[in-house]
Every structure is written in C-alpha cells, then in structure tokens.
Amino acid sequence: MRLLRDLGRRKLRSFLTITGIAIGIMALVVFGSMANKMNALINGGSKYYADKDVVSIGSMFSGNFQPLSLSDVEKIKLVDGVAVATPAIDMLLDDSTTATMGTPEMISGSIAGGDQGLENFKVYAASGRLLTKDDTGNQVVLGSDLARKMNASVGSTVTLRSTQFQVVGILEPTLTAPDKSAMVPLGAAQQLFLKTLPPMLQNAVNVNELATSIIVYPNKGVSPETLKTRLEAALGKSYTVMDGKDFDAMLGSISTIFSLVLTGVAMLSLLVGGLSTINTMAMSVAERTREIGIKRAIGASRWRIRREVVLESAAIGLMAGLIGLAIGAVMTTVFNDLGRPSGNVLFDLTLGTALTAVVFATGLGAVAGFVPAWHASRLDPVTALRYE
C-alpha cells in the first residue's frame, strides 16, 4: 500500500511511464496474438503434409503449375510403396486474390473416400455432412470462416466462380487452411478448373482427366521421404514431389520472420520502456534523497532501500503490463470481430501470450529499477539528510 501511495504522489510521471510501457506491451500482445494465429495455420499445414507426398507439375505455391492427368495417377500407383494415390484439384476461390494474411480462400476438389481411410488430418461437419461418393453434382462443404463470410447455412445456395453450389455441410473450425476452403466433388472442380485454362488448352484437354495435384499415401513402413525419392525417379524431372519436410522448410521461413518481428517489438518496448522507467525511478530517488537518508539513519539497510526502489519499479511494470494486456485484448477482439465477416480472423490471444506480456513488463520494471536502486542504496545517510 505504501508503495502505491509513493507512485500516487507522482501521478503524472508515473502515468506517462506506465503509458509508455503499456503501449509496448500492447504491441507485444497484438503481434504475439498474430503470431499465434500464424503458427496455428502453419502447424495445421505441417500436420497435413507430414504423412504423405503431394505430386504436381510446377509448384502450387509458386503459381506456374500445369494440370496433371488422371493417367499420372495410374503411373504413380505402380510405384513400389504406394498405398493410395488420389487426384485433387486446388484452385483459388477468386483469381483476384492477392497476398493475404494467412491462407487464401480455396476451392478444393477431391474424390470422397479417395484416401481409403489413410488421411490423418480429419475434418468434421459442424452442421450438415461431409461429401460422399453419391455427391456427383454441384454440392459443397464450406469451411467455417468461409461459411460465415458467405453467410451460408446448410441447404442454402452459394456461387463459386459464377457456378451455383448447394451447401450440404459446414466444417468445424480447424484454425488452419480448411476454414477458408470450399470442398467440392472432383467432377465439379474439374469443370471450374477447365474455365481457368486458356481457350486453346480448353479444347485440347479431357475435362474428366484433369487434376492439379495427386495425393500419395505411402504403405505402412515406407516413409514419405523414401517414397518421394522413388516417385521422383519414376515420374521424371518435370514433376514436383513435396513431402512434409519440404512444406516445413518452405513455411518455416514465414514463421521465422514472424518471430523476428515479435522479437523486434519486444526489444523496442524493452528499450523505450526500460529507459523511461530508469528515468522515472532515478527522478523518484533524487526527490526522495532526504527520505532515504532518514530511513538509512534509523536503520534501513542498503538492501532494504534497494528492495524498496526495485519493488516500486516492478509495480510500475506490472501495472503497465496489465494495462497493455487489457488494451491489446480489446484490440485483438475488435479486429477479429471486424474481420470475421470477411473471413479475416488474424489474432489468437492465448493465455501463454497474456502471461508472457505481463511477466515481461514486470521483469522489465524490476530490472530498470536496479540502477536507481543501487544509486539510492549508496547514498551517505548524513549527506542525504542534509539534502534540500
């Protein structure tokens, strides 16, 4: 209580210092929440790609990819160690999609049950049902974000690339790519994909043979890496085979950039907040020189004086941390609410992030108090008593 009163008597200065640190902590909370979301996305992808190989021509991520043919599936099935190979079509929901935060909205066509139960990345219907083999028309199962954005429910009709689809199911949130996907039967996806090809090509290809990627599940005991080598040997150089490690290598860099930004923000708030706390506490110590002299004279040890200053400084940090966390929490909630209609939920404020922010701020305050505390404890009691 005494400590709070000491802070209270220098209201403006304490307020400014607390505000300074609180802004830093707020930034930390917001960026931290964004990184959480990002990591959830990447971890989801990492989990999906972990146990399989994905074959394509060109790269899905570099954009210069060419369609595969279903005959490729047969070729792949002959490779030793392949348990199942199933074709898929992945395309952007909207070609005008440019760089987005997180995953883009996708249309994803596949054969229901094509994985023959080997897929470990399960999705569940929150309402309605998943696609079945009997779905051969324009049926769609929407990811949770996409459904919210399109304001769609089971039974309603949505337009995907100017084609009408009937919504038969909506997925439970996965926090990763499927949330922003529209899952359709392979046949419907082939039709949509055909329209994206140049007119010349449209006549040259057989629509029922089209695929953008082939998902290959290895036999038990065969690692995706081993299978990858065999697939590359069997298919030749024009094909790209990606396994879980390739995915991690590709997206690990994004994760690294986020960590760097986060560290940068943390360092900045450390610097700014730390310096202003040192300044506040140094002023406070100077103002209280005489008081420190009194306390030393009547028997306060140097350690006691140091503790007093450091605790006060830590209290500044703690308050700033709590305020910063509160503002950050409000901001991420508001941004998420604003972004939800358009499917842009960018922040995930976890308990860990919240605790880290508060502990970081408190620690920062305490450390910043060390220098002024040391100075205070070295004051000569007699000189300090005479200080006006």
Added chain:
Amino acid sequence: MEILEGRNLRKTYKLSRKNTVEALKGVEISIGQGEMVAIMGPSGSGKSTLMHILGLLHAPDPNHGPAPELFLAGQNVAALSDNDRTKLRARRMGFVFQDFNLVPTLTAIENVLLACDYAGIKGGAAKTAALEALGLVGLADRANHKPSELSGGEQQRVAIARALVNKPEIILADEPTGNLDSERSAEVLALLRQFNREHGQTIVLVTHDSEVGEACDRIIRMRDGRIRDHGLQASARALGGQPVAASA
C-alpha cells in the same frame, strides 16, 4: 559503567580534491550508562561529526597513528562494516533530528512502525510498541495524522516516539529543539529528561542552546575538532538527575 567510550576519533572530510576539512582531530570521550549529556560548541567545532560517529552513521577514520576505538557497551564498533553499523543503529540507537525528519507520506504511527520494521519487530508486537511510544509522548490520539497535519512540536514528539520505540540503549539528538519556540523546546526537553529519569535512558544531545545544555547532567564543550572540557562527570542517578554545573 560506560555505555560509549571513544579514543583517537578522527574524521577528515574531503570537500574537493584539494580542499579537506579536519572535523575531528583526535577525540577521547566517555559517556556513562543513564547519563544525559549535552555536546556544545560553536559551528564547525566538530560536534555534529562527533555525534555522527557516536551514532554509527559514519565510521571514524582509520588513523595512521593509534587506531580509533569506539566501544558500545564494551564492544569495539570502530571498524564495523556499513551493514553491521546499520544493524546496530536499528536495534540499539534512537535518533532525533533538528528538522524532525519524518517521512512525509507516512502517518505518525507508520513513521514509528518504520523503526520497528528495521529493528526486526513486526506485526502485532510492532503495532503495540508504536502505540505505546506515541502514548508516552502524548500523541496516541494523533497516530493517524500525516506530519503535515501536525505542529512542529508534535512532529518532534513523533520523532522522539520513533527513536524510543525499540527501547534503544542510547538516544542521539541533533539540535532537537533547534526549530522549536521556547515553550515547545521546554516540552521536548522535559520529555527527554523524563525518559532519562524513569527508564534510565542514555541521551546524547548536540545543542547551541545553553539553556538546553544546562538542563543536562553534563556539558561536553568542543572547539576546533577537539574536546575542550569534558564537564564534571557524575552519576546522574546518585544526584537524582540534578543538573551538574560544568562551567568552562
């Protein structure tokens, strides 16, 4: 029995690189248990310096010649570390200053409790002791007032309560009446005298005021960093606390 005994006490302050002040030039002093002693002398005579050393606020200089000695109830404390001196101040000494020196943000009782805290007395025992000490100086009813809400005389009484609360062996008072009018001075002095008589409290006070000096058992007179006159040392108890005239 001597509660404080000092020999070869010297102190030189360095004001700047070239300018040093020899505040104490070898002092020998002895103060008996239960004595109430005044240290008097003109400004710059070294009386405050002597008191800071007797009160363990400063250590005497380690001399080139004979080593300084300072016995507190028989224990040589001349060369103790800052930490050890601080502990002794907290537990065995009480301080009263000219300008009261209460912590402005704390109430009267919190100021008194501060001294308990540093002496290692906590909780209920500390609270009882603090209230008792405030009662002794007649301020039990003002315990929750801030220093700014108290008169000068009252503030000095709070300071005396703070000095007394740990029942220290020695109370050191630096010009305790310097900032008070004659009526309040008399009150404060009477209070100190009362503790000296009733509890056998040893009191060392530094003063300019010869009236204050006369009210003590003995006057030690200083000039130019040396003691000129030790006064007539007599057992305060034997004489029933009557002041002993010690003219220079």
